[in-house]
Amino acid sequence: MTDNMEDSDRLRDSFGISGQDWHNTFDAITDFVAVLDTEFRIVRVNRAMADFLKHTPDKLVGQYCYKLMHGRNAPWEGCPHEQMLREGKAVTREVNDQHIGLPLLVTASPVFNESGKLTGSVHIARDISALKAIQDDLARRNSHLTALNRLSRRAVGSRSLKEVAAVALDGIREACSPDLALFYLISEDLLVLKEALPSDGHLNERKKIGDCLCGLAAAEGRPVYSTDIQRDDRCTLNECKEAGMRSFAALPLIHDSKTLGVIGIASKTEREFAAEQEFLETLAATVAVVTQNAILFEALQRQSDIFEEQVQERTRDLEKKNAELQRFNRLFVDREFRIKELRDRVKELEKTK
Numbered sequence: 531m532t533d534n535m536e537d538s539d540r541l542r543d544s545f546g547i548s549g550q551d552w553h554n555t556f557d558a559i560t561d562f563v564a565v566l567d568t569e570f571r572i573v574r575v576n577r578a579m580a581d582f583l584k585h586t587p588d589k590l591v592g593q594y595c596y597k598l599m600h601g602r603n604a605p606w607e608g609c610p611h612e613q614m615l616r617e618g619k620a621v622t623r624e625v626n627d628q629h630i631g632l633p634l635l636v637t638a639s640p641v642f643n644e645s646g647k648l649t650g651s652v653h654i655a656r657d658i659s660a661l662k663a664i665q666d667d668l669a670r671r672n673s674h675l676t677a678l679n680r681l682s683r684r685a686v687g688s689r690s691l692k693e694v695a696a697v698a699l700d701g702i703r704e705a706c707s708p709d710l711a712l713f714y715l716i717s718e719d720l721l722v723l724k725e726a727l728p729s730d731g732h733l734n735e736r737k738k739i740g741d742c743l744c745g746l747a748a749a750e751g752r753p754v755y756s757t758d759i760q761r762d763d764r765c766t767l768n769e770c771k772e773a774g775m776r777s778f779a780a781l782p783l784i785h786d787s788k789t790l791g792v793i794g795i796a797s798k799t800e801r802e803f804a805a806e807q808e809f810l811e812t813l814a815a816t817v818a819v820v821t822q823n824a825i826l827f828e829a830l831q832r833q834s835d836i837f838e839e840q841v842q843e844r845t846r847d848l849e850k851k852n853a854e855l856q857r858f859n860r861l862f863v864d865r866e867f868r869i870k871e872l873r874d875r876v877k878e879l880e881k882t883k
Contacts, residue, residue: 562634562655565641566611570594573650595653601629614638614651625655633662674809677705678816686820691715694824695725698817702795703727705813706806710775712794714744715821721748721792733769742767744792747780751789753811754780755804759796770796779803781814785822793817 562579681701
């Protein structure tokens with residue numbers, strides 16, 4: 531270890547920096563910095579790393595880095611310092627060990643003495659928690675966009691409300707992984723359950739607008755979130771509580787300022803659905819559009835069926851009248867034929883007189 535400390539001192543001297551200035555510079559670095567020898571022992575450590583390990587720098591000198599950082603009695607698998615010792619060149623890699631408690635980007639750069647012998651490394655570890663959070667957020671947003679795109683494509687081909695409800699809940703299941711998903715449509719002053727995942731015969735198929743969280747979302751035309759429905763006075767019906775649900779989100783399906791229905795999603799474990807508000811409300815808006823299209827399609831289909839029935843009824847009436855005309859025509863033809871026969875007979879009788 532003495533050789534490594536001398537190497538560190540020579541490095542300091544090469545910059546013309548005094549001992550105190552060197553420590554001040556070393557401690558000014560906010561990353562975790564340590565000088566390690568070839569036996570994984572700490573030669574020097576800066577204040578940031580010492581504070582993280584809850585020790586003073588002098589108490590850490592001579593201790594094994596893998597024991598301090600990883601709580602192990604041997605080097606950690608994938609240790610950058612170990613790889614650097616094998617390859618003799620700088621190594622950078624991400625280290626994510628639960629014992630440390632935060633993700634680090636670690637660079638181990640080799641230190642050589644005057645004779646070119648590898649004596650250790652300068653070990654720099656940067657906390658990349660913020661970067662990982664950004665990456666996770668981007669991945670989550672990308673996943674949400676993919677889910678919305680997939681839902682939109684599948685829903686476009688859905689004509690009936692039953693198909694839309696099934697596609698919507700299936701898309702929600704893929705995107706959010708809830709323990710329960712409900713699809714309600716408004717009928718007069720009631721919410722009517724059209725689809726549920728998983729299907730549960732214990733759910734009320736009808737509830738009044740204004741009752742419980744879904745009814746409240748329908749009445750107010752805004753999302754309603756609850757982290758714990760077991761303690762939420764707004765959750766007035768027991769069906770979700772008895773099913774073991776804990777957190778809930780009720781999302782109104784609004785199109786052109788009109789509430790068409792409500793989507794309800796629930797989790798058995800505590801979940802902050804409000805933190806996913808942007809995605810969930812975008813998803814609800816997408817479902818509202820395809821729901822409105824399905825409502826219009828079914829209305830047109832009903833009108834088409836009524837028109838078709840009217841056409842068939844008119845056709846039957848015309849066929850009946852046509853048959854009547856044909857009957858009269860046959861009677862008329864028969865009458866004319868009989869009259870002609872009588873005339874011919876009269877003429878024959880007149881000739882015989």
